[in-house]
Amino acid sequence: MSTVPPEVADPVPGSGAPHLPPQPDLVQLLTPEGQRVEDPTYSIDLGADELRGLYRDLVLVRRWDVEATALQRQGELGLWASLLGQEAAQVGAGHALRPDDMAFPTYREHGVAWVRGVDPLHVMSLFRGVDNGGWDAAATGFNLYTIVIGAQTLHATGYAMGVQRDGAESAVLAFLGDGATSQGEVNEAMIWASSFQAPVVFFCQNNQYAISAPIERQSRVPLFQRASGFGFPGVRVDGNDVLAVLAVTRAALAAAREGQGPTFIEAFTYRMGAHTTSDDPTRYRLADELEEWKLRDPIARLKVHLAHEGLADAAFFAEVDAEGDELAARIRSGTTSMEPPPAVSMFDAVYAEQTAPLAAQRAEFEAYQQSFEGAGH
Amino acid sequence: MATETLTMGKALNLGLRRAMEDDAKVVLLGEDIGRLGGVFRITDGLQKDFGEARVVDTPLAEAGIVGTAVGLAMRGYRAVCEIQFDGFVFPAVNQIITQVAKISARTQGRQHMPVVIRIPFGGGIGAVEHHSESPEAYFAHTPGLKVVAVSNPVDAYWGIQQAIASPDPVVFLEPKRRYWEKAEVDLDATPEPLFGSRVVRGGDDVTVLAYGPMVKTALQAAEAAAEEGRSLEVIDLRTLAPLDLDPVVESVRRTGRCVVVHEAPVSLGLGAEIAARVTETCFHSLEAPVLRVGGWDVPYPPARIEEEYLPDLDRVLDAVDRAMGF
Numbered sequence: 001m002s003t004v005p006p007e008v009a010d011p012v013p014g015s016g017a018p019h020l021p022p023q024p025d026l027v028q029l030l031t032p033e034g035q036r037v038e039d040p041t042y043s044i045d046l047g048a049d050e051l052r053g054l055y056r057d058l059v060l061v062r063r064w065d066v067e068a069t070a071l072q073r074q075g076e077l078g079l080w081a082s083l084l085g086q087e088a089a090q091v092g093a094g095h096a097l098r099p100d101d102m103a104f105p106t107y108r109e110h111g112v113a114w115v116r117g118v119d120p121l122h123v124m125s126l127f128r129g130v131d132n133g134g135w136d137a138a139a140t141g142f143n144l145y146t147i148v149i150g151a152q153t154l155h156a157t158g159y160a161m162g163v164q165r166d167g168a169e170s171a172v173l174a175f176l177g178d179g180a181t182s183q184g185e186v187n188e189a190m191i192w193a194s195s196f197q198a199p200v201v202f203f204c205q206n207n208q209y210a211i212s213a214p215i216e217r218q219s220r221v222p223l224f225q226r227a228s229g230f231g232f233p234g235v236r237v238d239g240n241d242v243l244a245v246l247a248v249t250r251a252a253l254a255a256a257r258e259g260q261g262p263t264f265i266e267a268f269t270y271r272m273g274a275h276t277t278s279d280d281p282t283r284y285r286l287a288d289e290l291e292e293w294k295l296r297d298p299i300a301r302l303k304v305h306l307a308h309e310g311l312a313d314a315a316f317f318a319e320v321d322a323e324g325d326e327l328a329a330r331i332r333s334g335t336t337s338m339e340p341p342p343a344v345s346m347f348d349a350v351y352a353e354q355t356a357p358l359a360a361q362r363a364e365f366e367a368y369q370q371s372f373e374g375a376g377h
Numbered sequence: 378m379a380t381e382t383l384t385m386g387k388a389l390n391l392g393l394r395r396a397m398e399d400d401a402k403v404v405l406l407g408e409d410i411g412r413l414g415g416v417f418r419i420t421d422g423l424q425k426d427f428g429e430a431r432v433v434d435t436p437l438a439e440a441g442i443v444g445t446a447v448g449l450a451m452r453g454y455r456a457v458c459e460i461q462f463d464g465f466v467f468p469a470v471n472q473i474i475t476q477v478a479k480i481s482a483r484t485q486g487r488q489h490m491p492v493v494i495r496i497p498f499g500g501g502i503g504a505v506e507h508h509s510e511s512p513e514a515y516f517a518h519t520p521g522l523k524v525v526a527v528s529n530p531v532d533a534y535w536g537i538q539q540a541i542a543s544p545d546p547v548v549f550l551e552p553k554r555r556y557w558e559k560a561e562v563d564l565d566a567t568p569e570p571l572f573g574s575r576v577v578r579g580g581d582d583v584t585v586l587a588y589g590p591m592v593k594t595a596l597q598a599a600e601a602a603a604e605e606g607r608s609l610e611v612i613d614l615r616t617l618a619p620l621d622l623d624p625v626v627e628s629v630r631r632t633g634r635c636v637v638v639h640e641a642p643v644s645l646g647l648g649a650e651i652a653a654r655v656t657e658t659c660f661h662s663l664e665a666p667v668l669r670v671g672g673w674d675v676p677y678p679p680a681r682i683e684e685e686y687l688p689d690l691d692r693v694l695d696a697v698d699r700a701m702g703f
Contacts, residue, residue: 102451131485134485137487138487143451144483151472151476154448155451156448157444157448158445158450158452161445162452162454165404165430184440185472188436188444189444192435195436346482352481352489352545353544356619
């Protein structure tokens, strides 16, 4: 058998490197084995109730996520973007926010939505195709999902410029993924945030893949090192360590509120599931890698820590699991009974002040619909 | 009564000033708009009087200008973006189309998007590539945006204030070659509604529609036609989205003939939509097909030959002749 000689040389060989957490520069407060460790810069001191609360959130958002994936498979959702494996990054970041802070998510931040008090059904309605997100962004301090990659980082930066002009001591948390760091708009956002010292923190969940493209295709340097080129600090945190994420994000938001400008946080994590329910990750990544990351599970390590330190007992864990099942049941029944809005509503919020041509088109559509109703009965 | 003779540029400057005085939430964003006062000096003196927090010299990043305007709007501000030239709006088009235009609908009306995007547009100033374009159809085609094109200092003065006060996003097109045209502006008048067309010259034979820079051209054509005994009615469309065709329909039902003029390429331009609408609403009154006069379907040509690209008085009159020939 002859091999076909390559006609085009691979300009960047070596992009098949394993995507495992490199230990240098990684902020970690809870090891994958559940052991508390200290970091020279970041610390956290949480009581038992707070630790149990974090565990509860991690379990509940995973339970929600599992139920949502099942609902998609059963045809009840058009799509689901799973957060599996990224629970600690999201729950930790969400808990770092104060009520008056504002978060700008991508489309995968279900864990942050949960912590901000967004009803999961208001997220499910988006993926069911009933609306584009049913929650109130201003009331929850959690903007609607933005699907265009990276566009929300500019909104976050502009919002932070508004916070500055209000003289308010609030901060803004802009979520993005590793793929988004290649977007021009994200680079513009970081330039603006730096130039105006806007109180915004860029929280990048590096889950190693942008659909199929590995991180090496986005960056030849560790992402957190990019920040220095923009003129603000970059931190790499173990994204599967909820304590470290919380500590690092809290510190960055506090600095932003105090007028010290932006920080870039790279939460080093792994997308355990597919990009979305439409994706098939077996085509582009190895099972070995997944197995390696299973050993770094964000929930298991906190559970070990709680149990080992005597901070929670079997009854507590069972109680949380039961609560998860109740939540899943509520999400399931709420989702499957969700009706689409009347079609004519598509005309109603295009503008704050409706235009005459669109009002006429709306009337035309209604008359067209009624012509069937009249004929059918 | 305060009436002043103003150029369009100065009228815009005064309109912006008044909008900033009326509402402390108005913030201007743009490249070189502060210390320099803008490359066309439209924002001259505003940073000096309102400060750097409200007249922001931005990084050189158009997506950044519009994207941060969105965030400012979410925080309760009314951002007015200056895009330095028409051809430089394209890096911002992602933000304009995927975000600015859709956020009201996305949020079911919970979040309005009071963002104004000012764009000096059109040719005729002898500029290099990307400085003479007419991108209005892209925006008028996008649901969620409102698009206006002013033609004179009075509309410029009031229109910019009305656009800023609007709860909806407005792409505000300023015909850069008319920045130096003068008119009397009554600063205390009650302005006409922003989203309305207007008959600017009455006539009986042919209805000529124009907006922005071509209104002056259409009026010149009407003058010339009158010398030959032909009576043209000229309508300044003023608003491109929504289109206000009521005055147009009324006029075409009388004249039976309609010519649409714009600088943008003819194919799939505003004229195509207007021709379709006029045909639907005035079919039985039409004596001739609706004719379009515009730029050729080519990239905007080098300045030394732009006069052959741009519609002028003769090309408008040629179309009028053809309409009369049916």
